[in-house]
Amino acid sequence: MKEFQLQGINHLALVCQDMTRTIDFYCNTLGLQLIKTIQLPDGGQHFFFDIGNGDALAFFWFPQAPERAPGIASVNPAAMQTGDIRTAHGSMNHVAFKVSAEKLNEYREQLAAKGVQTTPVLHHADVPSGYVPEADETTFLSSFYFFDPDGILLEFAATVRELGDPERDLNFSL
Incomplete structure (x- = not known):
C-alpha cells in the first residue's frame, strides 16, 4: 500500500x-x-x-x-514561437487540460475563431527532437498551446498512449 x-x-x-x-x-x-x-x-x-x-x-x-516576469517566472510569449518554454526554477511552466484526441483540431479552430492564438498541433514523441510531424507509433501525446490574458501558458493535451512502461517511458540518468 x-x-x-x-x-x-x-x-x-x-x-x-x-x-x-x-x-x-x-x-x-x-x-x-x-x-x-x-x-x-x-x-x-x-x-x-x-x-x-x-x-x-x-x-x-x-x-x-x-508584476509578472515573462521569461523568468512564466513562459516568454516571443520565445514560445521558437519552442523555448524554459522558465525559472520553482516556477509553474504551464497548465495542461486533458481533452480527447478526436476533439483536438476542433478545439484549436474554436479558440482561433475567438481570437486566441495557438501553436500548431504538436505530436510529442519518443524521438531525439521530441516531436514528429504526424502522430505515429512513437507518439504519446498530441497537443497545442496558447496563453490566457495574464500570459499563463495553457495546453489542450490528448493522450495517444498511456505512459508508465519502464523500458519505453523512463529514460533518464541522475
Whole structure:
C-alpha cells in the first residue's frame, strides 16, 4: 500500500492581474463554470473554475501583487514561437487540460475563431527532437498551446498512449 493515497489534483492555484478579465476568458472563451469565490482579508479574491472530474483551476487576485516576469517566472510569449518554454526554477511552466484526441483540431479552430492564438498541433514523441510531424507509433501525446490574458501558458493535451512502461517511458540518468 502506498504511503499517501493521492486521488489526483484537487486544484491548481494561479495568480491573475484582472479578476474580471480572467473570469471572462475562462468562462466565455474556454466555457468553464465559475464554482466558488472567496473574499480575502486584504481585499483580494480567490476563485475556482470546474475543470471536470471534481478538479478545479483556482486563481488569486491580489490588489498589490508584483508584476509578472515573462521569461523568468512564466513562459516568454516571443520565445514560445521558437519552442523555448524554459522558465525559472520553482516556477509553474504551464497548465495542461486533458481533452480527447478526436476533439483536438476542433478545439484549436474554436479558440482561433475567438481570437486566441495557438501553436500548431504538436505530436510529442519518443524521438531525439521530441516531436514528429504526424502522430505515429512513437507518439504519446498530441497537443497545442496558447496563453490566457495574464500570459499563463495553457495546453489542450490528448493522450495517444498511456505512459508508465519502464523500458519505453523512463529514460533518464541522475
